[in-house]
Structures are given as structure tokens and as C-alpha cells.
Amino acid sequence: MGAVKGKRVPRAVREQQMLDAAVITFARHGYRAASMDGIAELAGVSKPLVYLYLHSKEELFSAVIRREAAALVAAVTAAVEPHAPADRQLWSGLTGFFAHTAAHPDSWAVLHQQARTQGEPFAHEVAAMRAGLVDFVADLIGAAARESECAADLPAREVAGLAHALVGAAESLAEWANVPPEGAGSDDAPPADPRAAAERTAATLMNFAWTGLHRMMTGERWGPGVAAESPGVGD
Amino acid sequence: MGAVKGKRVPRAVREQQMLDAAVITFARHGYRAASMDGIAELAGVSKPLVYLYLHSKEELFSAVIRREAAALVAAVTAAVEPHAPADRQLWSGLTGFFAHTAAHPDSWAVLHQQARTQGEPFAHEVAAMRAGLVDFVADLIGAAARESECAADLPAREVAGLAHALVGAAESLAEWANVPPEGAGSDDAPPADPRAAAERTAATLMNFAWTGLHRMMTGERWGPGVAAESPGVGD
Amino acid sequence: MGAVKGKRVPRAVREQQMLDAAVITFARHGYRAASMDGIAELAGVSKPLVYLYLHSKEELFSAVIRREAAALVAAVTAAVEPHAPADRQLWSGLTGFFAHTAAHPDSWAVLHQQARTQGEPFAHEVAAMRAGLVDFVADLIGAAARESECAADLPAREVAGLAHALVGAAESLAEWANVPPEGAGSDDAPPADPRAAAERTAATLMNFAWTGLHRMMTGERWGPGVAAESPGVGD
Amino acid sequence: MGAVKGKRVPRAVREQQMLDAAVITFARHGYRAASMDGIAELAGVSKPLVYLYLHSKEELFSAVIRREAAALVAAVTAAVEPHAPADRQLWSGLTGFFAHTAAHPDSWAVLHQQARTQGEPFAHEVAAMRAGLVDFVADLIGAAARESECAADLPAREVAGLAHALVGAAESLAEWANVPPEGAGSDDAPPADPRAAAERTAATLMNFAWTGLHRMMTGERWGPGVAAESPGVGD
């Protein structure tokens, strides 16, 4: 990793090096296919040291999940502007989310792809973090509904569904945004400004979802039969 | 599987039995953790027969992915109403999608969770199928834009982003919809009408996304700064 | 082992070969120090086959203990003369015991030395067998007491203690009898007649113990203080 | 152990602490399963210190064996009454033996169960100690024979066999006496007087063996065929 291979490193530092190596290895190979040998080698230490500090593959993976989940939540939390209107808060949080996932793709891959597909010890941990984000979004939707005059009556389960859809859309966009547009060569163009890219992706999602949410709050609904005379596409 | 253990079964049937067993096993344990022993046992045949017909674990997994991807695409394709307006087409396709994933959760788990997390031979195959769905959605968005009078100029990459967001939201909802609402007991309520549930989920997503898309096509945009005086939440 | 290294051997035969190899290896190295590699090699098979049939080191050791304990009990049981007087029955059983342990020293080492020193799954199994033998001896002592006219009243716990002492003495003699008398060269003398040796050892033990038992049944006791005027050695 | 974790302890004391910890650990887990980590932790010191003082696991085990063997021999030696008759000497030595093994069960377990089952460096050391005890017993038997008038002609090998049988019986009784009689609850009865228990066990053994020995010295023999008309049980 970054640090020199040198010896006699304090435990706290070594542990972080091991977790760094584990994030990369788990992200690229998956939990089962990743080997403790590979992780140790990438971390620049011997395998027994990994076991001395992290105890087992399972605990190592858990530690990785916890560290990366906490980092993601911290990034989103730090990005929201606390006193802005609800839509602006959502946008800034999404920007933090896209910026973090773009800056740490392996971390995101571990959380989103690997942890969720390995049975119960792990899926639960990342589900808890995700539930926190979904709740955060649901609260913002609720707040927006209250800010809006015509709020009325969004039932809780519908709000939850919307929040799930929005988070799912964000996750999908995060993956898509991390991939070069078309058939990009090895180093086609420098990533330009990652911050601006994150903001643009967040805006795309807000465009996609927010006005729809706003309509819903005013009581309008899309329906299969009413498409023709409603504010459907063809009007 | 269901068939009696009996012998002398024609090859085509045996292959389907093996693929059925493989879908279940891969879905529940993941590609690496699934064992050929387990699959053979679940299929009711001996391991050498699995190798005789499917050649290797890798080819078996590929065959599973291809069969299940084709089934999903077929379900969605069969569900769209060809001559309806674009929004109605999208809704009906989504309904087919949600109905199929709800009816075949293991199949969906293999495609969505397992295949995408196992390095290259497999991620590519499911990505191709997904790209097909995304293109289909993008085409509908484009069609809607053309149906709409004020269409103007949705740039291709923006359309692609929207399609990705919508597909991502659908995938997220598919997972969410397959889980009982809260703390459901063992056999709380019978699944009611699965078809109706799929239609409802599809409508939720249309509500969430479609009006936003419609706005975009008319040139309106959400923006971080304009929130206050725009059709933001608080107006 | 004895069998030709040849391949394609039926499972039952292979299992016995593996158990044979395991007896030797466990006897000479102990449970922990014995390696599954070594056992597999000695059995002339690959390690996975050992695991396929015996499942784990622990189960393998258990299987060894059960097989060898059953063989020992069978040898003793077959040796007793059912309708003889109690002392003669005991002598013939002891003869069977000494003959078996002399003929199968590794088997005896596994039971007596290794199984008893490895925590609970194993110690229990061999303790059960030993308890059976002790009970058998205790029954013979009881029978002898009943046969004797002056039997009176040997309390149960004392009988149990005597039986334990006798079995312990037999075990100790078994070990001792298997060792060449003094500094015997590699192949000093042919083992002579093993049957006769077992009978002689059994007679030694009977001499040592039986008359003492007889005295006890008549109510006589040795005591620390009465040594002088009792039938002690010095009279 | 008992000592406070404190630092700067003189070497001699530290070594005893380490040996104490090693006795316990080896007795409960066996030589191979005991880990130097566990011993060091139980001793309250770091592993390098154990190596500094005891050099290796092998030397540590040897040191344990030597210390515990010496302690057992010292206990037996101290217990014999030098100028008493041979039978009384034997009884008092046995009393010392049973008292020591009951008071230090881990020590006895290391000597009797563990050391003898770990190949050559160790089995030899404990065998030497045991040989000393056997010789001591053999000498007493010889002395008794000389004290007795009709001594005549006990051949050396027969004396050795008797001594072995007696020691084996004593060892077996030591194990048995350390176990609560039947299904004893957690704290059934306080151990009562351990000294008296040891004396009782010794008397049981003397009862069992001594009169037999006495008979032998007078030339009487038990034999398989003569059981009926001899001083057998049934007369």
C-alpha cells in the first residue's frame, strides 16, 4: 500500500493498512474468492499478523463493512446543508453520496455488491446502514410534504416506497456514473472535476424524481387508465 | 427436483432439472459457496452427469444466467402492450418485470445479486441483458419525447442517465417489494393477488418518475439555486 | 498397508484400511501429533478420500476407538469359559485380555494411552468400555463371594474398588508384559508362545490378587496397626 | 497465578510461576494442544520471557516433568516410616502417594497421562521415575521375603512383575479415588479428611494385594487347574 514495506509499525497503523488491502481485495474478487493470502500480501504483512489483529476472515470482512459504511454515512452527513429547504438538503446529501462513491469505488463495491450478497452476518450490517439512509430520505420527503401547503396525506408506506425507489435510483446511478461513458480507452480523458460531476448526477436525479414527488404531494397521481387525459407525456 | 428420482430421463429434461437446482443453489449460497455436489444432489443426479451435460461450474453458471435472463426479458416483452402510448407501455413492462421477479425470486437473485458480483465472464452477460432493458426504457423515453409536442432536445446521455435511474429504481423496488412490510409473522397474510401487487408497485414507480420526466421534456429543470422560486416543494 | 496400492477398492475395504492406518498413527504419535496426511499416506490413499469416508479427524478417531474397543471386548468375552467357577472365569478372561493386548499393541496404546488423554468426546467412549470390563470383574468378585460359604457382606463400593484395582493392575501388566525383559536386542528371542505368555501373566495376576480377595471374603483385613500379630509377612 | 501481575520479579520466582502455569495447561489440554501463548498468559508474563527462561516448549515440558516427578518421589519418600516392617513401610508409602496425587491432580495428570503419551524425550523421564518407585516396591517385597522365614525363592522377574502390578493398581486407584463416588452433585460433600481418605485407599490396596503376596512367599500358587481343591474361592 502507500506506506513503505518497513517493519515494526504500530498496531493501529497496521490495522488500517490491512483494512485498506481488504477493501480492495474484497471489492474485486468478492468475499469467498478473496484469499487471506492475497490480502496479507497486498497489505505487505504476513498472514499470521492479519489473524493476530483481525481474528478471522469473517471478522475482517465485518470490520471492513463497518469502517466503509461509517465513512459513507459520514460523507453524506457532512455534505448536507442543515438549514436549507428539504429539496436542497436532499440534493446536497446526494452530491456527497455521489462524490464519495466516485472517490472510493472499491469501498462502494464492497458495500453495495459484496456485503449484500453474503448471507446473514454481513447483509444485516449493510442493510442497517442503508436503512439509515432510507430513513433520512423518507424524513426529507416528509419534511417537504409538511413544508408544502397542500401536504395532506402521504401514507407512511408510500413514503417509504418512494424513499426506497430514490435510494435505489441513486445506487444505480452511482454505479453508472463510475463507468466511462462509452468505449473509453485506458486513459481517455482526465476525470475532469469530480465534484462537479457529482453535483450534476445529483441534479439529474433530482430532476427525475423531485418534481414527481411534488406532484404526488399535491394529490396528483399517474394511473394506467388515465394516461391520455392526464398530464401524461402526450398532452 | 419435483421429478421422481427415476432413471433414463431424456437429456433435455435432465438439463432443465440441473439448471433448476443450480438456480436455487446459486441464489442461496452465491457462486463460490455453491458446490457442485450440492447442485447434483438437489438435482437428483450424480456429479459426473452434471459434468457430462454442463461441462464445468463456469459453464453451468453461464447457462443459468442465460436461461434466467432470457426468461426475464421474455416476461417483460410479453407484458408490454405494443400499441399503447409510451407511458402505458412503460407501466405494463414494469408490471411484467415486478410480476416475474416476485414469482421467481431465486432467478432474480442470481441475476441481480450473484452474477453481477462475480468477475468478468458473468457480470458481462447480465450487463448485456440489463443494457437491453435500459435501451428499451430509453427508447420509450425518447418516444415519449417525440410524442410530446414540446420535446425539443433531450441529449442522449441525459436520456441514458434517466433510463438508468429508472431501471435502478425498479430493481430496488423489486427487492423491497419481495420483503414482507414490517414484522410479518410466519404466515401473516396470503400473498393476496401477486398480479395486482405488481401493478401497484409499477404505478408507484410511475408516479415517482413519470411526471418528473414529463417536466424535463418541457424544458423545466430542478436546480440547486432555483429551488425557492421554482416549482420546488415549498410553493 | 497389506493390500496392494491398487485402485478402485470398494468402500468397506478402504475404510478398514484407513482405520488400520489410523490405529498405527494415533498409537505412535498421539491424537494431536498425528497428521491426516500421514494417515492417508500410510493407508495408501489421498487425503480427500479419508475425509469423504470418515469426515473429520475427530470422527476418524472416534471410529478407531469404537472399533478397537469392540475388538478388545470381543476378545475378552470370547475367552471366558462361561460355566467355570468364578476364579477360573476371571483367569480365562484375563488371559484373553493379555493375549489381545499383546497381539495388538497399537490398538491397546490407542485405547489406554491416547483416547483417555484427549478431552471429552473420546475419554468418555473408552471409559464406557472400561466400565464394562470393571463391572464384569466386579460381578465375578461378587459371584465368588456368593460361591464362598462365609461370604457375608462385601459392601458394593469396596467391591468396586477391588475391581478397579484389579483392572488397573491388569492394564499395568499389559504394558509391562509387552516390553522385552531387560536390554533385549532388536530380535533377541522369538516371542515364544504368545498364548502361554498371556496365561502366565494372567496367573501372576491371579496369584497376586485372588488369595487376597479370598481372605477379604472371609472377613480378614490387613491393617496398619495389626501388622505384627496378623498374618503379616514377618511371622 | 496467585502473584500480582507486578513487574521486576526475581527470576527464580518467575520460573516457578511459569512452571505452575505450565502444569495446569499441560494437564488440561495435553502437550500438543497446550499453547505457549496460553501458558504465558496464565503465568502473567509475555511469551518472550518464557522463552528467555525455559528456551522451548520441549524444555518447558521436561522441566515440568522433572519438577513434578521429584515432588511426587519426595512425597512418597517422606511418607514412609523407615524402621517399620516392610508391609507397614509399603502402606505408609502408598498413603503418601495417594495423598499427593489427590492434593495435586494436575501434577499427577501431567505425569501419568500426558508425559507418557508423548514420544521419547518425555516418556523416558517419567518412566525413570516410575522405575524408581517400582524398584522401591520390589525392594520392599524382597525385604518382606527375607523377613519371612520361608522366603525361599521368589525369582527376580516374578518380583518385578508383582511390583509392576502393585504400582499399576495404585495408579489405577489414584485415578479412581479422585473421582466422586457416584452421581455426586456440584458440591455434594466437602472432601472430608483427605489424609484419612488416602490411608483408606492404601489399606484397600494392601488388603487386596498383601495377603496374596504373603501366600506366594510361602510357596503357594494359584493355578487354573487347581482352583477346586486349592484355597480357591469356592472351598
Next chain:
DNA sequence: AATGAATGAGGCTTCATTCAT
């Protein structure tokens, strides 16, 4: 006098895969 940091070696176990029938 004492320890935190580190490792080479080896053991148990499992798996994908093939051969001979």
C-alpha cells in the same frame, strides 16, 4: 527484567474435476 511486533511452517478441510465401469 521485560515486551510489542512479526513470521515460516504446517495442519485440517473442501472443492472442482476425472476415470473406469
Next chain:
DNA sequence: GATGAATGAAGCCTCATTCAT
């Protein structure tokens, strides 16, 4: 068409042991 018998390779984990301070 189908299978019982068998294995090379590799992974997780632990341990006795040493070095630098």
C-alpha cells in the same frame, strides 16, 4: 444414460519461535 471411486490444488487458521526495543 449413469455412477462409485478417487485426487490435485488451494484455502483458513494456529503455533512455536524470534527480533528490536
